[in-house]
Amino acid sequence: xxxxxxxxxxxxxxxxxxxxxxxxxxxxxxxxxxxxxxxxxxxxxxxxxxxxxxxxxxxxxxxxxxxxxxxxxxxxxxxxxxxxxxxxxxxxxxxxxxxxxxxxxxxxxxxxxxxxxxxxxxxxxxxxxxxxxxxxxxxxxxxxxxxxxxxxxxxxxxxxxxxxxxxxxxxxxxxxxxxxxxxxxxxxxxxxxxxxxxxxxxxxxxxxxxxxxxxxxxxxxxxxxxxxxxxxxxxxxxxxxxxxxxxxxxxxxxxxxxxxxxxxxxxxxxxxxxxxxxxxxxxxxxxx
Numbered sequence: 001x002x003x004x005x006x007x008x009x010x011x012x013x014x015x016x017x018x019x020x021x022x023x024x025x026x027x028x029x030x031x032x033x034x035x036x037x038x039x040x041x042x043x044x045x046x047x048x049x050x051x052x053x054x055x056x057x058x059x060x061x062x063x064x065x066x067x068x069x070x071x072x073x074x075x076x077x078x079x080x081x082x083x084x085x086x087x088x089x090x091x092x093x094x095x096x097x098x099x100x101x102x103x104x105x106x107x108x109x110x111x112x113x114x115x116x117x118x119x120x121x122x123x124x125x126x127x128x129x130x131x132x133x134x135x136x137x138x139x140x141x142x143x144x145x146x147x148x149x150x151x152x153x154x155x156x157x158x159x160x161x162x163x164x165x166x167x168x169x170x171x172x173x174x175x176x177x178x179x180x181x182x183x184x185x186x187x188x189x190x191x192x193x194x195x196x197x198x199x200x201x202x203x204x205x206x207x208x209x210x211x212x213x214x215x216x217x218x219x220x221x222x223x224x225x226x227x228x229x230x231x232x233x234x235x236x237x238x239x240x241x242x243x244x245x246x247x248x249x250x251x252x253x254x255x256x257x258x259x260x261x262x263x264x265x266x267x268x269x270x271x272x273x274x275x276x277x278x279x280x281x282x283x284x285x286x287x288x
Contacts, residue, residue: 005273008266012259019255025088026248029241033174036238040171043234047227054187054217054224066214068153068221069187072162077109078130078152079181080229082168082236083118085137089240090247092169092177093117099179100167110161112148114140114233130155137240140233142226149225156185164225168232169239175246177239184228185221 081100083093112130113119115137122129131151134144152164164185170178 005266005269008262008269012262012266015255015258015262019252019259022248022251022255026245026252029245029248033238033241033245036234036241037171040231040234040238043227043231047231050220050224050227054220066187066217066221067157068185068218072156072159072186074159074162075108076161077104077107077163077165078112078155078161079104079109080112080148080152080164080166080168080184080232081114081118081122082137082166082229082232083113083115083121084236084240085116087117088247089244092240092243093121096167096169096179097121099181103165103167103181112152114229115236137233137237140230142230145226145230145233146222148229149222152185152225153222162186166228166232168236171235171238171242174242177243182228182232184225187221 110128119135166182
């Protein structure tokens, strides 16, 4: 009985130590989450405006031609995958990779991984990477996103791949993060979208582009890609922190419940041990 009680006591201490770690990680994630959430929400309007600008140029000019806005002869894909740097975030990374696998099934593709988990995953799978320079998502800046965008545009123009997709996790709420794949290039779908705002169309027809709409469009595309990548990074960071906070909160709650059960078991065992000792003493006294 004494040996059993000792093992339970050691188990309680072990769970308490784990609970301290999970609680600390929960608090750290919570403190970082507000800033990451605000950054993700702040940058969304900028990317929407960029998208609308490209849409206006592509739709409003009959003489418009651009390598970025026509179907490519290459069927090879390039996925920009935004994952996390660490684990202990529930199913955040696993769900993202499942989404990627579902979308890339049967396709010839390369990847540009962002985040340590993405780099490790593709190394393990033996999938070709465009570059591994951006292995830590926590260190990604706007300048890094522009560097990635120019690299992707250069490879796209060379014909190394004909499609560029962004795979990231959208921050929906504190309890919901949705992995998805967004097509960035080519921009063939822009010309197909219809405008319903007649007044906006009239204003658009008055816009003049110098030297011409195609060059303006080609100049904007790298910024457009950089904006989308940065937006994906911001959304991914907020999603990772929210997932980690939820996972660590659940882990802390489970640890507290386990400690409560172990304490109850320990107290019952201790009470049984004391009762047995009293019974033995009383029995010995009666024998004397």
